[in-house]
Amino acid sequence: MEYFVIIISAIFVSNIVLAQFLGICPFLGVSTRISTSVGMTGAVIFVMTLATITTYLLYYYVLGPLDLVFLKTIVFILVIAALVQMVEIILKKSSPSLYQALGIYLPLITTNCAVLGVALLVIQKNFNLMESTVFAIATGIGFGLALVLLASLREHLDLVNVPKGMKGIPIALVTAGILSLAFMGFSGIV
């Protein structure tokens, strides 16, 4: 039940994008086409999970014991950056097809607050390793849900006559706003 609560909360109630304001740049940037948003979702879930596990271990087995928690930001981001770059290089060589699908989004992820955000959040929330992993995956799914929804809406908006001044980012933001308004209906469920 504990995990169920974490999952529902991360996906719907405290959706990372719509309620927590993390990962907004890719949320706006990559949501022009459904296909790309699906690819991005895959990449984010993957990296987010990997990064959360790695930073979790580092935090509790290195930084904590050495009383160096103030270095967490710098260490985490370094690890994430290296991780992303590594994944990218490896994918490019070992699985070009997967690289085609996910690779192009990887550089974007380094500067995605959501990844660092989740790494920091699991520490703030005192999750254990398993909870952290589940939380990271669920958060990634929540990110994907918001991303794919917005992408489908924006593809739709491409076909209708949005006023010139609102085209592009403004209407995407307003749409995201109403989406977030609608998602407030989930509040209190867990």
Next chain:
Amino acid sequence: MNQWQNFIKGFIKENPIFVLVLGMCPTLGTTTSAMNGLGMGLATAFVLVMSNIVISLIKGFVPDKVRIPSFIVVIASFVTLVDLLMAGYAPELHEQLGLFIPLIVVNCIVLGRAEAFASKNGVWSSLIDGLGMGLGFTFALVLLGATREILGSGSIFGLKFIQGDGMLVFVLAPGAFIALGYIIAIVNKLRKA
């Protein structure tokens, strides 16, 4: 480009938020009031200026492959610095801005500027660029913060001017998106005119 233009471009022409649409998370997450916007903006501006300076200083020594990690370390150091200083000397604000202070690290603007400007230009230009961009960012944050505060709480910089509450939505997530959407639309219009 003279330094003045270099400085001023961050406000409207290349405003990181309105035009480049980067650094959205702190923009939306911390602007529940004008004051918070100001604090966040200045913190970011500080990191931006300092890391721009340092990066333009060290750019010659850094090999290409570790360029990004190196820059990130530099940026992260300044972020931690701000974090620590703020926690020590401005605990109230630190609590308000919460998670978003460490997240300055991944603020696309900071790294973006490091990559796009500081790693190619001299110290002085980089400083000006950082300052311009940083203040442009702050300007945008204060604008958004003020809008949300006025509509959402009926106050400005904490000064209440109506009885009771404002429209709560603007303090919450949806209002942030919506308000920013319209501000960008208006800025776009002004920029074209």
Next chain:
Amino acid sequence: MASKKESTLLNMVLTLLIISVVSAGALGYVYEITKKPIEEASLKKELQAIKEVVPPFDNNPFDEKFEMEAYDGSGKIEVYPAKKGGEIVGYAVKTYTDKGFSGHIDIMVGFLPDGVIENTKVLAHSETPGLGSKMTSEKFKSQFHGFNPAEKKLIVKKDGGDVDAITAATISSRAFCDALDRAYKTLQKGGKIK
């Protein structure tokens, strides 16, 4: 086109190492400096809170703080005895609830030795701004000043108690009462108050 420098193992490692070492050094140094102010800041906050919720005292409550198992076994609460001239003048209790609209809330509540509430202060919460967040407002808090849980019910009026809920934030109000109730009952169980 940034740097034309070749990427060899040595210079990669060296560069990153130097940068990191310098950063770490600088940060470590700053950390040393700010460590005290940060600690002081958070101490000050707690002390401030204690001062707010109990009558004037002259001891250092931090030295005498002790922990108690909550009466319902749901966790631990911290108690700071406030003394004046060695005499107990009240207890500042750091209590909590998980029933807030957005989950966990930490509250400092002060009791006089006879169990009457002196004052309250919300330490940490994530309730909705403008709604639940109003529990920090004087208007809501003032009703607890001199509130005797032995005589009145620490329950919102809607549920048949004596507490005026915040409009449109009954959930937060309820949670608030829950936290106070926990502190009260725990102290009572531990025999600290009547």
Next chain:
Amino acid sequence: MSEVLLNSILTLGAVAVVSAIILYFVAQKFKVEEDPRIDDIEEALPSANCGGCGYPGCRAFAEACAKADNLDNLYCPVGGNDVMKKVAEILGMEVQEQRRQVAVVRCAGSYEHREHHNVYEGPENCAVAHQLYGGETDCHYGCLGLADCVRACDFDALHMDEKTGLPVVDEDKCTACGACVEACPRDIIELRVLGKRDRKIFVSCINEDPAGPAKKACSVACIGCGLCYDACKFDAITMYDNLAYIDDKKCVLCRACVEVCPTGAIWEVNFPPRKPKPAKKKAAATAKKANETKGQTTAKPINISDLPKEDKPKEEKTEAKQPEVKQDENKTEEKKNETNENNN
């Protein structure tokens, strides 16, 4: 040194070194070669992603450039020669200069020249109307005036003239991307090479009907009489399907054809008004020479600059017909040579 200081330096140093080493080896092991020049070229391109070059976007063009042995068949019409020079520089190659092109509208059938005897109702879209019928006039070749070309232009270089119902090209803005050529369902728009001082001569009509119906449908139609064909000494004009066509590669801008056209279907653009000087045989000769030079090296823009400025070919009788042409450098509207008015 305090413990914290030491610890932080050690830890961070270790993390950094480990990442650097891992990165290094991973990078070595999984190396994928990509021509770095592609990025450089892409940066040099205007990133309009218009496809005017024939490739799907600027990146694809950059890749093609990097792969190519020479740049003869690669040309970015938006960036023009400047950009191609830059690209060549990056690749260390020579680039052949291409002469500037602009879009021209080969239809002069304005409202006053063509009678409209039907009313089209439907979407404002040339392609849709074209599929439906021949047009509101008897000319089934001419412009439909519903502005598909205008909408296709990304550079704001086209607009509809309210009075004539025809599109007008702003030569300063036109980048010769060809989007309008693609868009026009009637193939009215063509990219033409500009001569010196942006001059050009072309037949502003594509009506293939024989003389009678053509002339009846539109007073400024090319009726296929062949007079211009006879007048051209440079083989620049071909006749096909009752229609004359001037090859911009061969035309030396001597304007001989313009005068003989009985309907005024041939337009000369950006020429100064003709001066009443006697014709010089020399002019034609020089022009011929220029033509030959051009044939050998396409590198130079068309070269009749050997002709002294005043040295315009025969012009005696046209003088009287030549209206006052306002020398407005930016505007191209007054490209119309109105000699036809007199002919009608």
Next chain:
Amino acid sequence: MKDNKLKLVISHSPHVHANNSVKKIMYLVILALIPELLVSLAYFGLGALIVTLTAVGSAVFFEWFIQKFLMKKKPTISDGSAIITGLLLAFNVPSNLPIWMVIVGALVAIGIGKMSFGGLGNNVFNPALVGRVFLLISFPVAMTSWPTPGGQNLTAYTDAVTGATPLGVIKEGVKNGESISQLMAQIPDYWNMFLGHVGGSLGEISALALLLGGLFLIWKKIVNWQIPVAILTTVVVFTGILHLADPDKYADPLFHLLTGGMMLGSFFMATDMVTSPMTPKGMTIFGIGIGILVVVIRVWGAYPEGMSFAILIMNAFVPLINMYSKPKLYGEVKKNGK
């Protein structure tokens, strides 16, 4: 050879038209809303009148204003869609809501919910609900104090006697551990709920009047039956299962059908053609989605009523639904011939 000045019109076929129009559709919907309007006027009196007029008036005004001055287009207010938006917005708020809030709601509905997207036909979210939810979250107090229906306060407006809605009573009660059967005593009986003698937003109270209007629209083929039927069936099944599992914690299906915005939402708001899917299959999925969300929010969420949220959330899914519920092609080839 000219056909004596005959200027023939040329256009693509078809050359005839069914002659139905947006205007006709919209005015029929307005007609269908009239019975409910009458019921609320009877039960809420002056307040209902003021709120309805303000909402409709300001919705139409904002549409006109925005089209005329911001979009520089010819205003199309006569098509009636703004009237519906205003009407439905009014139907979704308590009848004692302060006028200025009603106006803000209309501005949000029309300005943000509709015109920002380009006006009629281009919006992705139901405008009236955007306005309503905006108000609910902005002014939770005002939006959740419902005047009690009945004769005593027909002329009162803002100082009407207020009380809780059945959904609110149940929600509060269950949270406090009271059992459903106890709580049922505190609310009107089902027959009164069906007729509309019950607290709530001004246009959601009478299931009977709404049902009449809704059936009229279905008969006129203006709305498809799939959406309302899918919603109501899902709700009945879902709450039925819950009720059977624990009748003390979960109210019975009939209660859910008769309370809150269930009827109004199912027949008039989920069916807004602009913001609902295009095929019967898609509409069914859409309806089921709404049904599930409503129950989830009603039963487990913080809000006693989830209709608005459920519809808005499903509005966001419409493009995806459309993508995966294409109509069946005539002569679809299974193994992809050719």
Next chain:
Amino acid sequence: MVALKTFKKGGVHPADNKFSADKPFVKAPLPKMAIIHVTQHLGAPAKVLVKKGDKVKTGQLIAEASGFISANIHSSVTGKVMKIDNAIDASGYKKTAIYIKTDKEEVWEDGIDTSDDLVKDIPYSPQEIVEKVKKAGVVGMGGATFPTNVKLTPPPGKKAEYVIINGVECEPYLTVDHRTMLEKGHELMVGTKILMKALGVDKAIIGIENNKPDAIEYLTKISKEYGGITIQPLKMKYPQGGEKQLINAILGREVPSGGLPIDVGVVVQNVGTTVAVYKAVQKNMPLIERTVTVSGTNFPNPANYIVRIGTPIKELVEFAGGVPENTGKIIAGGPMTGKALSSLDVPVQKGTSGVIFFPEEAAHRKPYQDCIRCAKCVSVCPSGLEPYLLMTVTEKQMYDVARKNHITDCIECGSCSFICPTYRPLLDYIRLGKKTVMDQIRAERAQKQKK
């Protein structure tokens, strides 16, 4: 009475306005100058066989088929070839046509039986029938003008099971098929037998909508004399006459997307075509005349005419009473699929089934608005398409999306434009998108073949 059937998916109900249903055929006078286009059918233009100055007889071959899908063209009058020049046709474009000035005296080509006697015996083999049909230049008269002989030659491996005769005439105003069924019932029956023989099938069904009860009754009666032919009454619904819909209505089968009726074992022929086949086979009569309804709400005397191909519509209309006062639009064919004429100089062609007048007030289209996503168009589309989407993506030139959404399956029935409450010109755009996508497909196919 047999149960009424209809097709399953989509469809609309335009007012049928069949004003001329009880007007027997009248023969229209010969044209003064016949304008005979060499493209009156689907496929390649016919090759001109005459030259300026030649004298031709009625029924003489003047242009011959120039490919597998093409059709012979015969002179419809006796006279002199004046010129071979471009002339405007119903498509609104100028196409090659042969101008023949009519002599006073009519001389028929040898071997043509011009009498009205019914010939019931069919002594010919299937090959001979197809040959005769081809020689006579018979093309489908139901609208698509597809060369009939091609339809009668199923590709190898495909076998017809049914012949369906299309007597639906679902287009408003038009009544020629109705009149043909009433006046030429026996010819129709013999024609049907000929088709059955040519295709080697023993079952034929004539589909007729129930707004023509007299035709249903009459044909049911006489069909007893001819074995294997049944009459199927159908519920009124447009576009029931579309062959795919008709097959669906009668047999419940669906022609596969991109396929032909023969893929489900059916050949569909129009009533008029069948009579033309009868004449071609039994009387050696080439296709030189056809039936045309002249009608319209403001047209004082709607009627049905038998008209020689090549008669300028102007002459036909003058004979029928002249252009009504306030005419705003004239349509060749029915109002749902017909083409608006840009000029009355257009001649009657093999595919011209009607001339319909629209008064000024009904001639104009209403301005259109943004789509309100009412899904009416989706629900009426008999092909199961999403017209609103197809129009929009064509407008935005997203042809790949249009293609993925099967734009090529549109039968151009116009139901979508007819029903749309915002008057969107759906079919206008869909036609453009369909053509563009077809061109793309063809180009790809050509490319593949090259490789």
